Amino acid sequence: MRNKFPLLKMLKTDHWVKPFLRHYKRTLVLAITLGILTFVCAGGLMFTSGFLISKSATRPENILLVYVPIVLTRGFGIFRPVMRYAERLTSHNWVFKMTSEFRKKMYDSLEQDAVFFNSKYRLGDILGLLSEDVAHIQNLYLRTIFPNFVAWGLYAIIVVSLGILSPAMGLVMLVLFGLIIFALPLWSVVVNGARQEYEKQVKNALYTDLTDNVMGIVDWVFAQRNQEYVDQHLASEHELYATQAALRKFERCRDFLLQVMILLIALALLGWGASRFGGQFGGPANWIAAFVLAIFPLEDALAGLPAAAQETNVYVDSLKRLNALPPVTTSPTSAPQLTAPLDFQLTDVHYTYPATTKEVLKGVDLQLPAGQKVAILGKSGSGKSTLASLLRGDRVPTAGQLTLAGVAPSELGDQIADFIGVINQAPYLFNTTVLNNLRIGNENASEADVWAVLEQVGLKATIERLPHGLATMVDSAGLRFSGGERHRLALARILLAKTPIVLLDEPTVGLDPVTERAVMNTFFTALQDKTLIWITHHLQGIEAMDRVIFLEDGQLAMDGTPRELAQTNARYRHLKAVDEGR
């Protein structure tokens, strides 16, 4: 039985939805109360009107005798929309507030793995999924949790107040409303929940499949197999249509049953009213119309419940994904102090990726003295980038020793950012102004500082030409920085941060050789007085380095100055010649 209600099972271990219900508790209670009052007013309006005209039809001598129902009718008439308006504002506001907390929590959780975030998540396009999850959770609150609380509140009010008038009638209402509020939604989940989940799976599969093939559309066209794919896609869509047809068929039948329940409630009230208040002209009989008519507006509070319950299965995936994110842990930050010189010392460093068996680094011994400019070369997969993440302390060697000024970089935590600056393949520019993007390097940098580094990286004139100068939004309409310019901006950031060590992780991949050369020349000039570790697979500009290291299969294969290698190493000479097109 529990498997039929995956949401309930999920909620048991959940730490993403439940905790937020406790947040801003008063607003939450207010929203639900307003929701209940909306329907009390709606029912009240029909109740008092029914009574008012019945009573008036008995032609009381004095209008004052119907004064109270008149006032109540007007009052309910005005308050119903007011309550509904207030309820919607309060509940939406609550949900958005919750979303802010929610996003923060999500960010904090992902931040812990920040350096590897892109390599880990971008492929599955988790970003889209995560923002979709936020929307799902918002819907879960607005469409399922709130309306259910409201319905339960109304249920209690109806059963208790009728129960006071007549315990037997209270019992009948307990059963009939109970069928609508609990039985129909549960039945929907049992029958249609699985179908709805399946529909989502089929849709996701179609989504992935279509994306895959639209990305490869060039090949479909050249292979002249395009019609073949269209037919194949349409065929696989039939499954979706069949599921949807079954879903809708059940929903139509269920909606009809819900109306039958409402009819039963109306008839029950009619019978009860006739026996309790009927039998003579006017008098107590004025109440019959009041009770019967009051029931119809409640339909609005009930009609959505089964559909909302049925949807919950779709949210389960979102909840699963969110609950699978690593919980936020706060690590103590008492980082050790570093004293110059900032030398790297690697002794027999080994590294194997978690959950793999292949050793990526197989005993690297290396000393990188402060101020040295070193290029690390190697084929892709030779362990270059792994070495870089070890140097920054993002990964810890599985064996051997790696220290910076005698301290393991991993012990420094976020403080490593004060010592090592990084520029990688695709420097990220945030969707904000040029100035803000640069100040990420140093939040306290003055505009004069910023212009100074822009001049150093050769972008001063470019930025001056922009419509709003430093205040221009990056990637705003019509403005896109080219690959080379992005790298220069990234360099400017590093210069503002004034880190003594700079790590360049294949910074120029994809640039054309001329741009590459110009960018690298700027890099070398601007970073003259720093330790420079340059990971590359091209040899453009390598003469500017003090030292070239070759990694092969996780071990050092060459080590020397560019001049030495050019004289003594045939392989180096060959690569150099090819790279220059000689």
Add this chain to the structure above:
Amino acid sequence: MVDRLLFTINGVRSMLGKLVGLHVLQAFLIIGQTLTLSAVLVGLWQGESLARQMPWVALFILSFLGRHGENWLISGILDRFARANAQRLRSQLLAQTFTFGPALVQREGTGNMVTLTLDGISQVEDYFKLVLNKMVNMMVVPVLILGVAFYLDWLSGLIMVLVYPLIILFMIVLGYAAQAQADRQFATFQRLSNHFIDSLRGIDTLKYFGLSKAYSKSVYRSSEDFRKSTMATLRIAMTSTFALDFFTTLSIAILAVTLGLRLINGQMTLYPALVILVLAPEYFLPIRNFANDYHATLNGKNAFHKVMTLINEPPAPQAPLTLTPWRPTDELQVKDLSFSYGEGKAGLAPLSFCFRGYQKVGIIGMSGSGKTTLINLLSGFLTPAAGEITLQGQTATTLHAAAWQKQLTYLPQNPYIFSASLRENIAFYHPTATEAEVQEAVHVVGLDDLVAELPAGLETQIGAGKRALSGGQAQRIALARAFLDPNRRVMIFDEPTAHLDLETELELKEKMLPLMADHLVLFATHRLHWMKQMDYILVMEDGHLVEQGTYQQLQAQAGAFQRLVKQMQAKEEKDAQ
């Protein structure tokens, strides 16, 4: 308010006719339900027994069930109608996408096309389902109810008539206000809602600067800003619903009170008063439903219009060429070919050249020099603005021709690997290839190691979300595809090695060169070392073809090619000085 485009869909007229009939019946059932219920209530009020009301009760039950039973029927009919039309639109859109090919996808974006085809058309389906029904419902039911109200009591009828335009007026005014507010805030909205994604995308950069922990606060703050501006817009949108609600409930209250007063004065009797009171909410129900679904229909309407625009777009012109497989004596001659992307983006200035037989043609230039545009013109993805093309002696204005594309193999910078088995990927251009042929292709491009390493060999699933391949391996798979189809004698390369490291590039080059023999090869790159192996070279600069000739000729001239070479080797000369 009525969407004209709706009348272009299949069977819409007969559907509308059916709906009008069904809603007239619906209105009668609603009225019947009201009349019978009121009769029961009045009977009981007069002190009669419930047993004497039984015929009326039975009629009430019948009309109530009839009404909801009919709803069941209507929604079934509409479901089928909407689904059939959505299905048709989807197949048309897919057919259009896959005939238009890359040009359309490039213009609209892969994500957008996929979303439009799947989610967009689902929204269109909902739109079809909702809009016709709600429209007919709103036009038929209130009118008939109003008729009954006027017949029973003209004053109540008058109140009901007067409130209606008031509701519509307020909805329109507030709807515009909400729209204006939303437009004003759209830019802010976009920025704020993207902020979260932006911070996740740049999370590694933040970490590198030691800022990622502190940034958490900024994420929260901007989400709060987003909440505030969203609420400001929502408040107006909700005010519009509020106005609708307010007028409907208030007019029910007013009806009840005026009816009550006239009942006291003896100006009317209970039965008509009760009927009007019960009918009043039914009178307002259609417009309330319409307003509630308004946003759902708006999205669907926009998607519908977008889909129709794409479907009705005339396809790019095709050249009706009949070609034989490329032979050593064939020629591709191009005269004054030019291209323009429209405003803002540089195209190609008129250029002329002639390729002959199994020539290997290098196209060299820096990023943005127009190499890729030229490649796209030659492969037929773009339609030239002007120029004359002569192919095997036949003239054409574009290379968008099935007969030409059938001969091409295209290797881009990042060849696409389908989410399928390695075998299916290799045999993509030639699905009926035999085992021996596939094995040979694997061997020729040097994929033996990969096949040996994969758990299920050739049957291993690769591609997105499956086993990741390196750039070099992807290129080899693309090469194997080309090798498998011996009828494709023209190879087009667009910077195939730009993302590869030098040694991988050299290994690949070794495999590629033999495959290029006996083919017409068009090879765009910015890597100089390929030029030695080319028979003919085009040098591109800023959208112009600045130089052409053989490697030896270009080396001898003091021109663009020499300039390029110099720029790339600048450092050494400085060293030498």
